[in-house]
Amino acid sequence: MKRKIAILGSTGSIGTQAISVCMGHPDLLQIELLTANTNTALLIEQARACMPNSVVIADESKYQEVSDALSPLDIKVFTGIKSICDIVGGDNIDMVLTAMVGFSGLEPTVAAIRAGKAIALANKETLVAAGQIVMAMAKKYGAPIIPVDSEHSAIFQCLQGERATVEKIILTASGGPFFRKSVKELESVTIADALNHPNWKMGEKVTVDSASMMNKGLEMIEARWLFNIVPENIEIIVHPQSIIHSMVQFSDGSVTAQMSTPDMRLPIQYALTYPFRADLDTKRVDFAKLARFEFHSPDHEKFPCIGMAYEAIKKGGNIPCAMNAANEIAVEAFLNGKIQFVSIPKIIENVMIGTEFVAEPTLEDIYKTNDQARALATTLINKHTSR
Numbered sequence: 543m544k545r546k547i548a549i550l551g552s553t554g555s556i557g558t559q560a561i562s563v564c565m566g567h568p569d570l571l572q573i574e575l576l577t578a579n580t581n582t583a584l585l586i587e588q589a590r591a592c593m594p595n596s597v598v599i600a601d602e603s604k605y606q607e608v609s610d611a612l613s614p615l616d617i618k619v620f621t622g623i624k625s626i627c628d629i630v631g632g633d634n635i636d637m638v639l640t641a642m643v644g645f646s647g648l649e650p651t652v653a654a655i656r657a658g659k660a661i662a663l664a665n666k667e668t669l670v671a672a673g674q675i676v677m678a679m680a681k682k683y684g685a686p687i688i689p690v691d692s693e694h695s696a697i698f699q700c701l702q703g704e705r706a707t708v709e710k711i712i713l714t715a716s717g718g719p720f721f722r723k724s725v726k727e728l729e730s731v732t733i734a735d736a737l738n739h740p741n742w743k744m745g746e747k748v749t750v751d752s753a754s755m756m757n758k759g760l761e762m763i764e765a766r767w768l769f770n771i772v773p774e775n776i777e778i779i780v781h782p783q784s785i786i787h788s789m790v791q792f793s794d795g796s797v798t799a800q801m802s803t804p805d806m807r808l809p810i811q812y813a814l815t816y817p818f819r820a821d822l823d824t825k826r827v828d829f830a831k832l833a834r835f836e837f838h839s840p841d842h843e844k845f846p847c848i849g850m851a852y853e854a855i856k857k858g859g860n861i862p863c864a865m866n867a868a869n870e871i872a873v874e875a876f877l878n879g880k881i882q883f884v885s886i887p888k889i890i891e892n893v894m895i896g897t898e899f900v901a902e903p904t905l906e907d908i909y910k911t912n913d914q915a916r917a918l919a920t921t922l923i924n925k926h927t928s929r
């Protein structure tokens with residue numbers, strides 16, 4: 543039986559690699575749905591190559607173009623986020639890969655969970671903003687959540703067949719492009735510098751998150767919910783070689799690691815084919831040629847976003863959602879040349895301080911917090927730029 547896959551965000555970094563994984567295993571995986579926000583050219587090309595049942599272009603102004611281009615083919619074309627939410631619940635879909643970027647991933651993920659679909663989760667922002675609610679829903683509707691993020695996939699792989707008590711999760715980080723820069727040097731880094739990741743080729747938002755190490759903060763919160771572990775037992779370690787993708791320490795002191803050369807197709811494929819491990823042509827680790835494995839504690843002065851993420855999850859409630867929203871707006875402003883790289887944590891900190899605390903947020907509270915935190919971050923950025 544082939545597994546029928548919906549790829550949300552098919553035109554992005556994860557989405558395009560997911561298509562290549564599916565095309566590499568036509569006996570196991572069948573693409574049923576592709577979605578994009580605005581990139582019509584790539585979505586049309588992907589639809590012609592994959593022949594899914596449906597495509598959705600989220601931006602309604604682009605619908606006609608996609609519909610006209612695909613009209614000779616037997617592919618249904620829809621538009622709007624609501625269409626994505628409706629289609630992911632359909633009988634023809636077994637698993638939903640959430641590879642949209644940012645808070646926009648929450649609504650379709652929730653829709654897929656409500657329909658009891660298996661989730662291959664790349665969109666970490668969903669769990670950062672609403673982890674407690676989303677995990678409770680997944681339990682209620684019997685929707686398994688399989689991680690795609692390489693670190694969480696590593697942890698998930700380390701836990702297969704294990705019954706032992708987990709003492710600690712060791713989340714590895716490459717350190718990003720600024721690992722060896724000083725605090726002073728960070729004041730003058732450019733957009734191009736921030737987008738120049740040493741080990742991974744990813745979408746712009748997650749690449750800037752890696753440069754500020756907010757990505758590791760977001761991943762720590764993601765791990766907290768995925769593996770039901772308290773933040774105090776999640777340790778972040780910088781491992782610049784990106785060969786160990788994360789580790790699990792058990793109550794007997796034994797540590798299990800998952801290793802491979804950095805290639806996102808591996809965790810994507812593992813999630814899509816889980817519980818099976820299929821063949822993949824990744825570059826193999828050549829241990830004899832690896833000069834060394836390095837491990838460093840993260841520099842909290844240089845990368846204050848990590849501490850903010852720990853603070854946000856410890857406060858709990860709607861604060862991680864506010865932090866995530868502020869980060870999205872600050873990263874966008876940085877990429878648009880409106881603020882300096884070092885202003886990103888300052889905006890986030892001020893939004894966290896300015897957010898009204900809700901201890902037990904509902905999904906509606908999460909949407910409200912997201913809107914308010916975005917508005918506050920935008921105000922702070924506008925004030926900053928008009929100075």
Ligand SMILES: NC(=O)c1ccc[n+]([C@@H]2O[C@H](COP(=O)([O-])OP(=O)(O)OC[C@H]3O[C@@H](n4cnc5c(N)ncnc54)[C@H](OP(=O)(O)O)[C@@H]3O)[C@@H](O)[C@H]2O)c1
Binds near residue numbers: 577578642643644743
């Ligand atoms: N890239 C990686 O290696 C990596 C690794 C681990 C985790 N992740 C996580 O995976 C997610 C995707 O990352 P990415 O790097 O693949 O991002 P990306 O390259 O920027 O792609 C994002 C995808 O989402 C679509 N999209 C953006 N905004 C949307 C909206 N409002 N409504 C509907 N669709 C929207 C985009 O469509 P258009 O192309 O039309 O804009 C695109 O298909 C993120 O949460 C990221 O943190 C990524």
